[in-house]
Amino acid sequence: MKxxxxxxxxxxxxxxxxxxxxxxxxxxxxxxxxxxEGCSSCPPADALLRQLDATQPVPGAQLVxxxxxxxxxxxxxxxxxxxxxxxxxxxxxxxxxxxxxxVYTPQMVVDGGAELVGSDSQRALQVIAKARDQAKVPVxxxxxxxxxxxxxxxxxVPALPESMKARSGDVYLAVALNHAESQVLRGENEGSRxxxxxxxxxxxxxxxxxxxxxFAQDVTVKLNSGEDVSNLRVILFVQDPASGRVLGAALxxxxxx
Numbered sequence: 001m002k003x004x005x006x007x008x009x010x011x012x013x014x015x016x017x018x019x020x021x022x023x024x025x026x027x028x029x030x031x032x033x034x035x036x037e038g039c040s041s042c043p044p045a046d047a048l049l050r051q052l053d054a055t056q057p058v059p060g061a062q063l064v065x066x067x068x069x070x071x072x073x074x075x076x077x078x079x080x081x082x083x084x085x086x087x088x089x090x091x092x093x094x095x096x097x098x099x100x101x102x103v104y105t106p107q108m109v110v111d112g113g114a115e116l117v118g119s120d121s122q123r124a125l126q127v128i129a130k131a132r133d134q135a136k137v138p139v140x141x142x143x144x145x146x147x148x149x150x151x152x153x154x155x156x157v158p159a160l161p162e163s164m165k166a167r168s169g170d171v172y173l174a175v176a177l178n179h180a181e182s183q184v185l186r187g188e189n190e191g192s193r194x195x196x197x198x199x200x201x202x203x204x205x206x207x208x209x210x211x212x213x214x215f216a217q218d219v220t221v222k223l224n225s226g227e228d229v230s231n232l233r234v235i236l237f238v239q240d241p242a243s244g245r246v247l248g249a250a251l252x253x254x255x256x257x
Contacts, residue, residue: 026062027132028249030237033066033118034091034107035196037080038073040188045106045118050197058125061132064235064249065198066176070105078187082180082199090203097244112239112246135164137209137248139171141236144254146229149222151175151254156216157209157238160247166240169247171207171215174235175223176200178253198233209238229254 033049035042046067051057053065068087069080088103095101098115106118111131116123140156157171177199184192201224207215223229237249 026060027134027136028062028064028251029058029128029131030111030235030246030249031063031065031124031128032068032109032112034068034070034087034105034109035118036070036073036083036105037182037184037189037194038076038078038187039105041119042106043189043192043194045108046194046196048119048121048124049108050195051121052124052128053197058128058132061128062251063128064237064251066174066235067196067199068203069196069199072103073105073187076187078184078189081182082177082196082201084200086203087200094244112244135161137161137164137169137238139236139238139248139250141173141234141250141252143218144234144252146223146232146254149225150220151223151229151232151234152218152220153234153236153252154216154218155206155236157207157214157236157248159214160209160211162211164247166243166245166247167211168241169209169238170205170241171209172203172237172239173206173219173221174200174203174237175221176233176235178231178233198235201227201232 035046049065052063056063069082070088071083071085072088091103094109095103107115108118109115110127114127143154145152160166180199181195204221206219209215232254234252238247
């Protein structure tokens with residue numbers, strides 16, 4: 001597979017990043033893919049996201065991936081069961097941050113600071129390596145407790161350091177399916193069985209931080225009815241509302257107690 005070859009070929013280059021060698025540490029990098037089951041060019045991007053999640057190919061980086069399904073393809077014969085207007089609006093907001101950017105699929109956004117065609121593996125690895133070397137806020141996600149259609153978690157985010165350009169950060173908690181798949185019956189991908197990773201089910205703003213104030217508390221978000229909690233992961237990230245840049249992220253799987 002071409003993607004695998006490109007990934008292997010770039011590993012030596014990527015490992016040479018200035019901050020890539022830190023014993024026992026990895027810099028989290030949030031990789032968002034705006035995709036749709038109604039888009040014929042999206043399956044290769046979905047496959048790349050699955051590969052990034054499974055292989056973690058960039059030395060020194062912990063890739064925290066999210067598949068965010070937009071709804072503006074739904075009128076072309078196939079309604080994506082994972083799609084939401086929320087993610088279409090989130091993508092549109094990103095377009096306002098990037099110069100000469102338009103809304104399209106598949107689009108990959110790395111740490112809120114760079115965008116690219118979601119199936120471009122070579123470009124993705126280069127952008128991820130660059131994002132890895134940016135300073136990050138250490139965020140903590142712990143004590144996940146699913147019960148009665150809800151998920152409770154403890155969230156801690158320190159005040160933003162003066163060295164960061166951001167003056168404030170919104171704290172988001174996303175709940176995602178580890179694995180999802182569909183047999184597409186209509187539309188551009190008719191007849192295909194599509195597989196996805198880290199499919200965002202919800203994304204909730206749970207708090208905010210500034211240069212003088214951190215955020216630490218238990219938060220609760222709703223789960224979809226009948227959700228298999230063993231197939232869930234939770235992603236915590238902090239995002240500068242002014243620039244869209246992601247300042248820190250963390251990932252935890254959900255285990256049923």
